[in-house]
Amino acid sequence: MGKETGFLEFEKVNPSRRPVAERILDYKEYEINYAEFDIRQQASRCMNCGIPFCHTGCPLGNMIPDWNDLVYRGKWKEALDILHSTNNFPEFTGRACPAPCENTCVLNDYYTLDPQEKSIKKNAITIEQVEKHIADRGWQEGWIKPVPPKMLTGKKVAIIGSGPAGLAAAQQLRRVGHDITVFEKDDRAGGLLNYGIPDFKLDKSLVRRRVEQITAEGVVFKTNVDVGKDITIDELLKEYDAILIATGAQHARKLKVEGNNLKGVHYAMDYLPQQNKIVAGDTIDPSVQISAANKTATILGGGFTGADCLGTITRQKGKKKVYQLELVDMVPRPTPAHEETETDCRAGILTEKLIGDTEGNVKELHGVRVNWKQNNGNLVMEKIPGSEFTIKTDAVFLAMGFLGPQLEGLVQELNLNLSIRGQEQLVTPQDILKMLEEKDTMFSIHTGKNFMTNRDGVFAAGDSRRGASLLVWAIWEGREAARCIDKYLMGSTELPSSPQAHDII
Numbered sequence: 001m002g003k004e005t006g007f008l009e010f011e012k013v014n015p016s017r018r019p020v021a022e023r024i025l026d027y028k029e030y031e032i033n034y035a036e037f038d039i040r041q042q043a044s045r046c047m048n049c050g051i052p053f054c055h056t057g058c059p060l061g062n063m064i065p066d067w068n069d070l071v072y073r074g075k076w077k078e079a080l081d082i083l084h085s086t087n088n089f090p091e092f093t094g095r096a097c098p099a100p101c102e103n104t105c106v107l108n109d110y111y112t113l114d115p116q117e118k119s120i121k122k123n124a125i126t127i128e129q130v131e132k133h134i135a136d137r138g139w140q141e142g143w144i145k146p147v148p149p150k151m152l153t154g155k156k157v158a159i160i161g162s163g164p165a166g167l168a169a170a171q172q173l174r175r176v177g178h179d180i181t182v183f184e185k186d187d188r189a190g191g192l193l194n195y196g197i198p199d200f201k202l203d204k205s206l207v208r209r210r211v212e213q214i215t216a217e218g219v220v221f222k223t224n225v226d227v228g229k230d231i232t233i234d235e236l237l238k239e240y241d242a243i244l245i246a247t248g249a250q251h252a253r254k255l256k257v258e259g260n261n262l263k264g265v266h267y268a269m270d271y272l273p274q275q276n277k278i279v280a281g282d283t284i285d286p287s288v289q290i291s292a293a294n295k296t297a298t299i300l301g302g303g304f305t306g307a308d309c310l311g312t313i314t315r316q317k318g319k320k321k322v323y324q325l326e327l328v329d330m331v332p333r334p335t336p337a338h339e340e341t342e343t344d345c346r347a348g349i350l351t352e353k354l355i356g357d358t359e360g361n362v363k364e365l366h367g368v369r370v371n372w373k374q375n376n377g378n379l380v381m382e383k384i385p386g387s388e389f390t391i392k393t394d395a396v397f398l399a400m401g402f403l404g405p406q407l408e409g410l411v412q413e414l415n416l417n418l419s420i421r422g423q424e425q426l427v428t429p430q431d432i433l434k435m436l437e438e439k440d441t442m443f444s445i446h447t448g449k450n451f452m453t454n455r456d457g458v459f460a461a462g463d464s465r466r467g468a469s470l471l472v473w474a475i476w477e478g479r480e481a482a483r484c485i486d487k488y489l490m491g492s493t494e495l496p497s498s499p500q501a502h503d504i505i
């Protein structure tokens with residue numbers, strides 16, 4: 001266990017960030033690494049409680065007390081091996097995970113008053129930071145190398161989508177000897193790691209480095225291939241012994257109000273990937289380039305995506321003002337992006353219409369405040385009379401969440417069974433399309449506990465199966481689906497399962 005009295009001797013120290021004035025001038029990561037002495041001291045605060053809960057807070061079942069102890073003792077290589085045994089990509093989760101493990105750390109319940117912030121300070125171990133430092137150290141020392149399979153099975157698996165779920169599944173399945181081809185419709189592999197999460201949260205060289213490692217292990221990546229369009233699913237079914245759909249959940253919630261198609265109204269997922277491409281050195285055709293420079297911008301949505309839009313807007317210099325409006329009654333959670341710029345954040349706001357100028361450019365947003373009330377177990381929204389307001393705005397970014405996977409192409413062609421959130425009954429893609437005409441419905445690809453869809457040999461994992469979620473869950477899904485696919489192909493599997501998988505095969 002760390003240092004017996006570590007948590008009594010040493011304060012929790014949160015990671016430092018680069019000064020705001022400096023970091024908003026570039027897209028480099030804003031967090032600064034701890035010095036070795038400091039991160040070992042932070043790890044030493046782990047008291048390896050009689051019954052630790054932290055690993056149960058982590059979907060991957062990361063063995064947190066074990067690697068905290070090893071980091072405290074300076075045994076970085078051993079810590080890396082343990083970390084990798086449950087998580088293929090700790091450098092990603094060490095940067096961008098909201099760290100549910102820290103909420104379950106026993107020390108999280110040990111509050112102190114932070115005199116500087118004048119607020120209650122929770123004292124959980126800085127688990128995410130320890131994880132990041134282990135992974136970074138592993139790469140720096142050259143300990144992380146390709147691990148090609150020792151023998152080949154001759155079985156072929158096609159993975160559609162190269163986000164964290166597809167990548168984790170590819171790595172696991174390759175390491176037990178299968179021939180893996182990953183099909184990706186974008187020009188680079190990585191999914192939302194590349195074309196969602198901004199560079200200031202996750203440097204893209206880290207994504208490239210992992211893709212290179214997986215390639216060196218023998219996985220073949222075919223980018224710029226949209227399955228269902230550029231290659232038919234029938235072709236894949238003929239050529240491969242199993243197929244994994246890991247296509248994410250990028251069917252965005254739409255803003256169904258007057259003026260939603262005015263110039264200057266953009267989906268976050270049209271905006272954010274462009275900036276990531278620019279940072280990667282690509283050129284965007286000016287006729288389609290979206291920029292918030294010199295504009296008053298309004299973000300609709302208070303989650304991750306909204307915060308990422310905010311950080312990006314701030315870096316596109318010359319902005320006038322930023323609003324962030326959230327429909328539910330909860331002000332957007334403060335993030336480093338909020339620290340960087342003054343934002344007019346409002347909760348419980350319904351957008352009623354957008355008004356444009358004579359050239360069709362958005363100019364005004366008309367909204368009203370709403371109250372949320374419980375009615376027979378359902379939350380019901382009520383407009384507050386007299387609370388209508390108007391905001392002058394030159395750009396609106398829609399970051400209102402995602403409903404499910406794209407239906408066109410793959411899902412429709414395979415006629416996959418879909419689940420609707422909160423309901424038991426399964427529906428077809430056609431049913432969902434009809435429902436979406438009437439109201440927003442959250443849906444996902446339905447599978448059995450073995451991750452197989454209603455089509456034999458066709459599996460699903462990640463956001464496409466779970467609904468829009470987190471990196472850590474996507475990695476978990478990829479690893480578990482890999483185990484089920486290996487068992488389907490070989491009759492048994494030695495791939496590891498995480499504790500969360502107790503109800504899976």
Ligand SMILES: Cc1cc2nc3c(=O)[nH]c(=O)nc-3n(C[C@H](O)[C@H](O)[C@H](O)COP(=O)(O)OP(=O)(O)OC[C@H]3O[C@@H](n4cnc5c(N)ncnc54)[C@H](O)[C@@H]3O)c2cc1C
Binds near residue numbers: 469
């Ligand atoms: C803007 C944004 C920021 C986020 N920030 C965070 C964060 O900070 N922390 C966190 O934990 N989570 C975050 N998330 C959520 C997280 O990124 C996702 O939960 C995770 O990436 C899902 O992984 P996935 O592999 O299932 O799908 P994705 O990452 O979405 O990858 C799916 C891939 O499939 C490809 N694809 C789709 N259809 C086809 C097809 N027909 N043929 C070929 N390829 C196809 C797509 O191009 C994409 O590359 C964020 C999400 C967004 C949108």
